[in-house]
Structures are given as C-alpha cells and as structure tokens.
Amino acid sequence: MIPTMAAAGALCPADVRAQFPALAAEPRVAYLDSASTTQKPRGVVDAVARALSERTASPRRGEYPWATRLSAEIERVRSAVARFLGAERDDAVVFTAGATAAMNAVAHGWGLAGLADGDEIVYCPDDHTSTVAPWLALRDTLSRFGVAVRLVPVRRTESGALTAGALAAAVTGRTRMVVLSHVHGVSGVRAEPAELRRLLDPSVLLCLDCAQSAGHLPVDLARLGADFAVVSGHKMFAAPGVGVLYCAPRTHAALRAHAPGGGAGALGDRMPARLEGGTLDAPAILSLGAAVDFLDSVGIDAVERHTRDLTRRAVARLASVPGVRLRSGEHAASGIVSFHVPGIRSADIGFALSAEQVYVRAGGHCLAGPDAEAVRLSVHVYTTPAEVDRACDLLTHIAESA
Numbered sequence: 001m002i003p004t005m006a007a008a009g010a011l012c013p014a015d016v017r018a019q020f021p022a023l024a025a026e027p028r029v030a031y032l033d034s035a036s037t038t039q040k041p042r043g044v045v046d047a048v049a050r051a052l053s054e055r056t057a058s059p060r061r062g063e064y065p066w067a068t069r070l071s072a073e074i075e076r077v078r079s080a081v082a083r084f085l086g087a088e089r090d091d092a093v094v095f096t097a098g099a100t101a102a103m104n105a106v107a108h109g110w111g112l113a114g115l116a117d118g119d120e121i122v123y124c125p126d127d128h129t130s131t132v133a134p135w136l137a138l139r140d141t142l143s144r145f146g147v148a149v150r151l152v153p154v155r156r157t158e159s160g161a162l163t164a165g166a167l168a169a170a171v172t173g174r175t176r177m178v179v180l181s182h183v184h185g186v187s188g189v190r191a192e193p194a195e196l197r198r199l200l201d202p203s204v205l206l207c208l209d210c211a212q213s214a215g216h217l218p219v220d221l222a223r224l225g226a227d228f229a230v231v232s233g234h235k236m237f238a239a240p241g242v243g244v245l246y247c248a249p250r251t252h253a254a255l256r257a258h259a260p261g262g263g264a265g266a267l268g269d270r271m272p273a274r275l276e277g278g279t280l281d282a283p284a285i286l287s288l289g290a291a292v293d294f295l296d297s298v299g300i301d302a303v304e305r306h307t308r309d310l311t312r313r314a315v316a317r318l319a320s321v322p323g324v325r326l327r328s329g330e331h332a333a334s335g336i337v338s339f340h341v342p343g344i345r346s347a348d349i350g351f352a353l354s355a356e357q358v359y360v361r362a363g364g365h366c367l368a369g370p371d372a373e374a375v376r377l378s379v380h381v382y383t384t385p386a387e388v389d390r391a392c393d394l395l396t397h398i399a400e401s402a
C-alpha cells in the first residue's frame, strides 16, 4: 500500500503506521527509539518470511533455478541500494552484516593492506564506537608488526558541529583517511561532508558513517565525495543482519579480501564478491530491498521533512522545560533529540517513561564522553506529533519533580 499524502508533501503518519504490524498491535506504545533500530513495515516482514518459506538455496553457489533466481534477486537489491545511496556503480555496494561489520571491513580490507609506518587517520573520538574502535584495534594490530599508525582526533564544537577549521588543523601531509559520522547518533548534528571534502587533498580518503542518515534523509554518496560509507540495514527498516559498505570505484584496486574464504580471497576476485566472503544473508538482504521499496513509496524527501518537523517540535517543547538541558540544539533536525535532566539519572527517566509506554533510549549509548548518558528521543516516519507531545508532557512532569 502506498501511504497517502495528508497535504501537499506532508505524509500521514497514521497511514504509514498502519503498515507496521508491531505498531498496529500496540497502539498505546510511543516508540521513540528509532535511532537504535526501526520497526519493520509489512513488506519487510513478508520479504523475510518469503525468503525462508520459499525455495531456499545458496546464492551465487548453484546453477539450478532456485539458486540462480535468488542470486538475481540479490543483484536487483544491490542495484536498488546503489541508486538509493547515489553510488556510481552497482559493484560499489558490498553487503555486510551491518554498519559495524562494514567499518571493520574498511579497516581490514583497506587499512591493514595499505597503511604504512607514519600514516595518519583523522577521526572524531566522540563518534559511535563502531566508527572509532575498528581504527583503534587496527592501530594496535599494526603496532605489533612495527607499523606505527597515528590516530589524530578532531574535536567537535560544544554544539556538536565539526568545523572546517578543526578538520584543517588535524590534517597533515601524512593523512590517509578522514572518518566521521554523517549524522551523530546522540547530538543528531549533521556534518557537511561535501564541504569538508573540498578541504582535503584528493588523495585523502573520506569514510562516512551513514548509520543515522541513510533512510532518514537523501544520501547521495558520490555527490558527498565519500570514498567509503557504512550503512545499517536495521536502522532503515530492514531486518537485522544486513548492512552496506559503499566503496567508491577509485578505491577498488587497493582493497583486499578482509574475510577470505567462501568465494572471496582468490587473487583477482572482483568487487563486490572480494569483500563478501561466506554465504550471504539472503533473507536480510531481500528485506533491505523491501525497505528501499518502502522508503521509495513514501519518498525520502517526505521522510526528511517529517522527521525534521518532529525533531523541531520536540526541541521547541523541551527547550522551555526548566531543568531539561538539551544536547540537541537548533541544529538538530535528523530525528534525534537528546538531553539530560541534572539531578535525575537517565535510567530513571527511561523507567518512568517506559511505565507510561513511551520507549526511549536512556544512556548506554555506544560512545565516549558525557553524551554517553544522555536520554535520547528518536523519531521516524511512523511517529506522530501526538507521541512527541506525550513524551514532552511526561518529561515536563519528571523534570518538575527533580
């Protein structure tokens, strides 16, 4: 079913919501934790069920029709994802188990093979651990073999922005790559990769964590100047178990099989199979295809407008609540609103909201620094203004009782 438009360009969350079995079954629940994972639309649920109940085979492993048909379906999903993310070519899209697996594939498929003594990687220490930890681990591995790679931190401003000046100060003649989040998972602040790209020497690679941007706003990786990008399927309506690693064509010659075996690793293996060792998770990949169909049916511009409006609504409401210290300011527009209430533990706020069937993330974010314990409301296409208001009413009450 195509969601109806309530007004020109505005989507009707109730119609969209009806496509989500879990939300339809629990109408009292305000699910405000979509930045952790999204609920799944009917098309995605059906895609997984079909993949498991219809003729299963191993994709890319057999010459009989069940296997060849499944292989062709997977390649159709690859094309759809390439178009959705603005990749120049289908073979720039590698299927992985998620964004974490994709970032590790960059570290091991590119970094382990190509970094030399004295090379530098510029990164943001307050990014998600999936964006940071693979590089810390790689540095430690390489140091055991006498190769010293330096990780150079870039600090964001107080409001969470990554400035051109801060980036320029971190980059040197030894910088090989800059790694950063497109949208930060707690502040919700969006970086401007195309502008930052222009500051970099063309030889420096740009690696984007798009876990919180893909499926939320239009992402055109070629236009953003990304060389690598990682995407999380389960945060854009697909089943857990699938993610995407985008590798710009100019990187392909430098990439090695990071998980050799099961169809990957032989010299001369072509992309993307070179980075897809082992049996692909066909149900999850097919669910990603259904997720892209769903997003296309709503329209990514409408998704962005809807989540931006809800984000601003929540920020405006919470900004006037005494005792609430907003982490996401006026820049936040990506569906994420985070805050602290000094004097009340985030976990206690989470419990209090949960008792009223308002589900948020209360601390325990996978990153370093004070943001790690923020309370985060995160909305998506199925979230209604009434749900945001309900959460804000409750939070006002909680803050007043502090």
Ligand SMILES: Cc1ncc(COP(=O)(O)O)c(C=O)c1O
Residues within 6 Å of the ligand: 035, 036, 097, 098, 099, 100, 101, 128, 130, 131, 181, 183, 184, 185, 209, 211, 212, 231, 232, 233, 234, 243
């Ligand atoms: C910004 C960011 N990057 C990466 C990840 C990891 O994604 P995945 O669960 O697909 O490995 C997350 C998940 O919370 C995230 O928020």
